Amino acid sequence: MIVGDSSLADGIAKRSLTPPVDYTVVRGRRKTMAVLVRHQAVEVRAPLFVTQAQIHDFVTSHMPWILRKLAHKAEQDAQRPDLRDGGSLYYKARKLRVHFVSAAAERVEVMADEIRIHGRALSPERAGRVLQRWLLAQAREQLPSRTRALAEYLQLGGRLKEVVFRKTRSKWGHCTSGGRIQYNWLIMLAPDAVIDYMICHEVCHLRHMNHSPQYWALVESVCPDHRRYVRWLRTHEHRLWL
Ligand SMILES: [Zn+2]
Known part of the structure; x- marks a missing residue:
């Protein structure tokens, strides 16, 4: 050798x-x-x-x-939000083309395959701000009533003190022992079923401040497909981060 x-x-x-x-x-x-x-x-x-x-x-x-x-x-x-004119954004699991519309009034319009962001001298940063204000307005309009309704259904209405909104870096929702539920408004980009799961996740914490088997049994009683939505978030949440 x-x-x-x-x-x-x-x-x-x-x-x-x-x-x-x-x-x-x-x-x-x-x-x-x-x-x-x-x-x-x-x-x-x-x-x-x-x-x-x-x-x-x-x-x-x-x-x-x-x-x-x-x-x-x-x-x-390639799936992350690209807020340039002609870029793309996932909204409710639909890939929409971003289209800037030069206008004095800021607003957002969702079409079949396009999301139109209206505003003055739009840049990706400015479009991001317009979009986020719109998402926050949607969140304010929809999430407190959906949260309250589920809390009352589970006879936890008395424990729900308030619903607040905050853009955190890593969380979609949070529930404190004092009965305050916090949501990240970027979740409004997700499909409604995922939003419902997130509401269910936080409302169930009003009864169990942990992720014990009892907690998951309560989640299961109102959201039998929760595993699917947990998986959806794990796989797709990068599409939502602005
Ligand atoms: Zn939790």
């Missing part, structure tokens, strides 16, 4: 597997390696003691996963 030759062959084999993606290495006090894919960037977290070659092997062995993840992120990015 010629050791030199075999190690050379090994080296060539490794190079031919060179990942077609760039990645950055962040070293730290950790025991194992991990690879993260964020948007279109690949990052490897590695302990201080591992060699460059070990990192390379690690990345190579995870390449199918990395490529799948990158493709998935690219697909998600």
Whole structure:
């Protein structure tokens, strides 16, 4: 056996597997390696003691996963709200074309395949503000009464103190032990069935301030398809974040 030759062959084999993606290495006090894919960037977290070659092997062995993840992120990015004139936005699970209409009065019109944003000198930022004011107005108009009706049906009306709106970074709804339910107005972009599930989720917290089996049994009694909507949110919520 010629050791030199075999190690050379090994080296060539490794190079031919060179990942077609760039990645950055962040070293730290950790025991194992991990690879993260964020948007279109690949990052490897590695302990201080591992060699460059070990990192390379690690990345190579995870390449199918990395490529799948990158493709998935690219697909998600293509579905994010694009508020340029001619861009696109998912509204109630319909992909609508964004159309700017130059007008003094700000308003939003939803057509079959188009969302028209009216305003003066619209930019994507300005259109985003017009759209969000419209979503907040929709939320104010619809969510308190829908919340109140369900709370009363479940005989929890006495515990519901108020419904407020806030755009938080990671949450669609929130319920405090004091009986205040908070919604993120961006949920108005979601299909109505998903909004109903979210209302149900928060109202049921008026009885159970946890996610215990009793809590889920109560959710199930008024929203038997809740698992579907939880899954919908997990899969599609990137379409809603403005
Ligand atoms: Zn909850």
